[in-house]
Amino acid sequence: MTSEITLLVNPTAGRGRGAQAAQPAADALRGAGFSVRTVVGVDAPDALRRAREAVAEGTGALIAVGGDGMANLALQAVAGTGTPLGVVAVGTGNDFARATGLPVRDPGAAGRLFADALKAGRTRPVDLGRVTRADGTERLFGCVLASGFDSRVNDRANRMRWPTGPRRYDLAMLAELAALRPVRYRLTLDDGTPQEVAATLVAVGNGPSYGGGMRICSGAALDDGLLDVTVVGECSRTTLLRVFPRVYKGTHLSHPSVTVHRVRTLTLEAEGVTGYADGEPAGPLPLTVRSVPGAARLLLPQ
Structure with missing residues (x-):
């Protein structure tokens, strides 16, 4: 698995928490020895295009930083690919993170968790709904x-x-x-x-x-x-x-x-x-x- 990780960031999530949250999450991953690339789309379609490009290029993981909307967008990019997904939950609802037991509004803890999971190869398959x-x-x-x-x-x-x-x-x-x-x-x-x-x-x-x-x-x-x-x-x-x-x-x-x-x-x-x-x-x-x-x-x- 490549050591490069992609952070997909929504800077406006949670009244601006998205932009602030990216840094501690990235610091935790870099501190664990991973290379981190940050991707910010100009809008949702652009962000999805960039996320899919990162997955196609073989990123070690796609980590969405934002709320449920950003998590949903990231799911479109990783579904069916085997690329693991992490969610740094700093939005308003954060229901996907809650359902999967991830930290909420604690980006540093989320980053450390993802670093540990990547080193241990610890992933879990989950179902999705298709509309x-x-x-x-x-x-x-x-x-x-x-x-x-x-x-x-x-x-x-x-x-x-x-x-x-x-x-x-x-x-x-x-x-x-x-x-x-x-x-x-x-x-x-x-x-x-x-x-x-x-x-x-x-x-x-x-x-x-x-x-x-x-x-x-x-x-x-x-x-x-x-x-x-x-x-x-x-x-x-x-x-x-x-x-x-x-x-x-x-x-x-x-x-x-x-x-x-x-x-x-x-x-x-x-x-x-x-x-x-x-x-x-x-x-x-x-x-x-x-x-x-x-x-x-x-x-x-x-």
């Missing part, structure tokens, strides 16, 4: 594909220019609560008969959480070859507000309005709904989602 759009294009994700109420909150927040930061999502959520209405889904689970379902949201989990620790698919595991599908049925604003706090512990799954399916593949159909994978737009429904077992290799703690 296929109606036009045949695809995108991979590590944690959760959101659709329905939660994706409408994302849609609204993305259209807002004020305020900035987390308060924008708080206001977007309040606005969507005021406009709450069920989504008429058509779900096809594995090779079963399509089901017509009125639901508040449908979340598809390769991993357990999104949104900075909301365990919407609490039972999802990254190595079981399955996707957990959480269906929150039609419910009132009062019920949603009462149940919502339970999502941080995953206890919402026992509520009678919530149903969980475990599948290898599913198709989601609905009018006027956009899916978000790891917080990034995956495209309008219909979407087909498949589990891809062992699609990536991660550098992990002992």
Whole structure:
């Protein structure tokens, strides 16, 4: 394995923490004897192109510095290649890092962990979800594909220019609560008969959480070859507000309005709904989602 490691940096992640985090992570790797190259794209497509070039050139590992969006971008570059991935988690949510037991907002510790893992050859295969759009294009994700109420909150927040930061999502959520209405889904689970379902949201989990620790698919595991599908049925604003706090512990799954399916593949159909994978737009429904077992290799703690 080559001793050159590539850091893929999002300088704006976590209100500027991405740029600050790259240095202690790089220092830890260099201190362990590795050569480190830093890559910063001018935008997401450019960053992905540069990451894929580094993987094709044989980098010893690709280490994403940023939040879940940067981790998701790095997954596109390493999937199916055997190049190990590390994530220096300094974003807002950091759900992928949490799901894999990596340090959060401690770039020096992450860098030392990755150096130790590389020297010991310690990697772990993990599953990914693959989203296929109606036009045949695809995108991979590590944690959760959101659709329905939660994706409408994302849609609204993305259209807002004020305020900035987390308060924008708080206001977007309040606005969507005021406009709450069920989504008429058509779900096809594995090779079963399509089901017509009125639901508040449908979340598809390769991993357990999104949104900075909301365990919407609490039972999802990254190595079981399955996707957990959480269906929150039609419910009132009062019920949603009462149940919502339970999502941080995953206890919402026992509520009678919530149903969980475990599948290898599913198709989601609905009018006027956009899916978000790891917080990034995956495209309008219909979407087909498949589990891809062992699609990536991660550098992990002992």
